[in-house]
Amino acid sequence: MGSMNCDPPPIRAALFDMDGLLIDSEDLYTICTNTILQRYNRPTLPWSIKAQLQGRPGPQAGAIFHSWAQLPISKDQFFTEQSELQRELFPRTKPLPGVMELLRGFREKGVHMALATSSHAGNFKLKSSHLPELFEYFHRDHQVLGDDPRIPPGRGKPAPDIYLLALKVLNRTLTEQGHPPIRPEECLVFEDSVPGVEAGRRAGMQTVWCPHPELLVEYTGREKEVLAGLTGEHKEDEEAELQHTEVEVLEGKRRVGMPGEIDDGWGKLLKSLEGFPYHEFGIGQSTLN
Template sequence: MTSTSAPPPRVRAALFDMDGLLIDSEDIYTIVTNTILERYGKPKLPWSIKAQLQGRPGPQAGEIFHNYAQLPISHEQFLTEQKELQTKLFPGTKALPGVMDLLAGLKERGVHMALATSSHEGNFKLKASHLGDMFQYFAPEHQVLGDDPRIPKGRGKPAPDIYLLALSTLNKTLEAQGQPPIQPEECLVFEDSVPGVESGRRAGMQAVWCPHPELLVEFKGREPEVLAGLTGAHKDDEEEQLQKTEVEVSQGKRRVGMPGEIDDGWAKLLKSLVDFPYEAFGIMEKRA
């Protein structure tokens, strides 16, 4: 597990998930899935299954879904029907409450920002192209998508790779500007999904979990496990690959690839991003 001998340092960077965190696309995913399930006489998708799909790359989520749904159509046919509905509905995505104020507030406070979404490029464009006011806060080189070739196959969330890659894009920019690099523990990951929180914690970063109300119900009583990244969403082989990798920081060593500990203070649950508590993360006051 991650060493917690010291409190988390001041946040210098914010790394954001997108679906269900910045925009309301998770509700659209639910509408699309339930529409197809209804066509074939299947019940609506329960949150016990949806919770496993959230935050994961498409292929992994698809495998979980099809093992549950047992639809009487081929996987290819499902993808065709799904794409048709998504193409129709995704251009209507909207910012979730508090998001625009939060992004503006972080920029005013000098916090560096990057995007780390499991969405592939095609769907990303459908969901985001009409939301220029939001995505102006993320320079193109600081937008990491789920089909980014720099992410090894099978290493999507809950593996830490996507958040470590997002951080590396910020540090590349800082290096070019002659500024000191940001360490993983100086990053605050914003997530709505359980695998996403685990991804951030396994990257050695701080985290904010802002879940859908129904997801919070699903994990009632297990919130500390989620915040520590201890719900077991990772694969055993991932831990074997990553448990030897360490990152040196001023407070000691924090192990990349390993989760946190219960109540270690490195992650917080927020039911909304409205009126974000900057001071709780050591984020400086607005610049003059």
């Protein structure tokens, strides 16, 4: 593992996951899944399995789920029943505590924002179209979805690609406006999932982990491992081989693609987004663009 060897720099950009972080959709996913499991006399989804599904793109999450669930129906039938329930429930999503205040605070302090969600376009619309007051904080060009064609197949979270792409689209706007580009180490990734935290750390970015209380129970004693991106969620049999990337962080001390180290100061656990500690990330009253 390559060491960061220095304190993290002040934050200029915040990159957000969506499900279970900005909105309460993770609980709705659980309701949908358990409804189907109960229809076919299967046990409800335990957090040990849900933890592996969170943050991952549909194909990878589906493979893990079906291997565990052993449902007596085809995957196509499951998908049909799941989609029907999601169409009913997803338009009910609402912001999680502290989210609106945090987005407003970042805007006031000049922190640039982008969205990086594993949700595909159809589900994203179901979950977001009734919440314009939240998603207006993310310019359309700065919303990166799980089925974005610029993300190669098999390179969803926990690979770093989606966060590197989110930074790339932000920087395109900034350079057009004459501002200096943001470096990966100047980004703060917000995640609720363990694979998502690993994606942020592998992108060479600072990361906030704000997990569901039940997920935190599942990882009791392993919190530092999660914050460093060292839980091994990035499995070579499920992801394409790590490609060499031209992006380097910290003047070449560490290549993007590697996780962090225990207690390196680049990952922080927050149990809520309420009362966010801006000063701990070098975010003052007027962050420079």
